[in-house]
Amino acid sequence: MRIRIKICCISSLHEATLAIAHGADALGLVGRMPSGPGPIPDWLISEIVRTIHPPIASFLLTCEQSSAEIIYHVKRVDTNTVQIVDELTTGTYDDIRTALPHLKIVQVIHVIDDKSVEEAIRVAPSVDALLLDSGNPKASTKTLGGTGNIHNWEISRDIVKSVKVPVFLAGGLHAGNIREAIQKVQPFGVDVCSGVRTEGRLDHGKLDSFIKAVHSL
Numbered sequence: 001m002r003i004r005i006k007i008c009c010i011s012s013l014h015e016a017t018l019a020i021a022h023g024a025d026a027l028g029l030v031g032r033m034p035s036g037p038g039p040i041p042d043w044l045i046s047e048i049v050r051t052i053h054p055p056i057a058s059f060l061l062t063c064e065q066s067s068a069e070i071i072y073h074v075k076r077v078d079t080n081t082v083q084i085v086d087e088l089t090t091g092t093y094d095d096i097r098t099a100l101p102h103l104k105i106v107q108v109i110h111v112i113d114d115k116s117v118e119e120a121i122r123v124a125p126s127v128d129a130l131l132l133d134s135g136n137p138k139a140s141t142k143t144l145g146g147t148g149n150i151h152n153w154e155i156s157r158d159i160v161k162s163v164k165v166p167v168f169l170a171g172g173l174h175a176g177n178i179r180e181a182i183q184k185v186q187p188f189g190v191d192v193c194s195g196v197r198t199e200g201r202l203d204h205g206k207l208d209s210f211i212k213a214v215h216s217l
Helices: 013-021 042-049 067-077 093-099 114-126 153-162 178-185 204-215
Strands: 004-007 026-030 057-062 081-084 104-110 129-133 167-169 189-192
Touching (some): 026 042, 042 067, 067 081, 067 093, 093 104, 104 114, 153 178, 167 178, 178 189, 178 204
Parallel strands (some): 004 026, 057 081, 081 104, 104 129, 167 189
C-alpha cells in the first residue's frame, strides 16, 4: 500500500507549490491556534486553497470545538477536508456532514495513554479518518499539534489495529525516523511539519529526503 504524505503548516503559495512538486498528497493549513507553529489568517488559507487542485487534498486545521463554528470556519476558507485538532464538545459530526456533505472530516487523537485508544474507537465510526498527534489538550496552555515530539508508537499501532478508518501518523517525524515509524505503526498516511523545516521555513532538502524515505518503503 502506498503511504500518503501530508505536509503541514503550509504558510505561503510558494510552500504549497514546493510541497506539491515534491509529491505531497495533502497540504495542511493551520488556522488560529492557542499555541504551536504555522497559523496563518483565513484569507491566506483561502488564497492558497484556490491553487490546490485534485487529487491533492487541502486540510484546514481548526481548534473550534462546536460543529457550528467548524462549519463556519470551513465555509470561510473552502478546503475539501477539515482536521479537528481538539475534542468536539458542542454539536455533532453529523451536523457538519449535513451542512457540508462533500467535506472529509479528520479527527485528531492526541496519543497520551491507553485512554487514547478508547477515544479513537469511540470517534472513528463518525469520521473519515483519524490523525494521531503528540499534543496535550488538557495542558494549561493547550498544545494541539506541531510539537515536534514523538509519542508512544505502540499505542498508535494499537489504534490502527482497532479502527476501520484510515489513520495518519504525526508527531516528531523526519527523514531519519519515518521508516521505523511506518514499519511499527502501519498507518495509512504520515503528516509532517517541523521535520521538513529549517528556522520555520519549508526546507527543500529535508522535504526531498523525507518523501524519498517514505517512497522507499
